[in-house]
Amino acid sequence: MKRETEKTVQELLRELRELDLQGKNQIRKLDVDQQGNILLDRNNRFDVEWYENDENYDVVDYEKESSD
Numbered sequence: 001m002k003r004e005t006e007k008t009v010q011e012l013l014r015e016l017r018e019l020d021l022q023g024k025n026q027i028r029k030l031d032v033d034q035q036g037n038i039l040l041d042r043n044n045r046f047d048v049e050w051y052e053n054d055e056n057y058d059v060v061d062y063e064k065e066s067s068d
Contacts, residue, residue, distance in 0.1 A: 007015075031039045040047035 040051050
């Protein structure tokens with residue numbers, strides 16, 4: 001068996017597809033408000049954890065970057 005660093009892009013993509021088909025990593029569509037803010041679900045523990053730890057995530061101010 002190859003190490004992860006020795007796998008080709010095609011092999012890695014195939015593995016990702018297999019994981020996706022197994023349904024372990026379901027992607028969910030998030031709602032957004034009129035300003036484009038993501039609306040989190042307070043009943044979802046992952047959303048709550050993300051919200052409570054928001055200082056650990058980088059925030060990009062696109063308006064500020066585009067004016068530089």
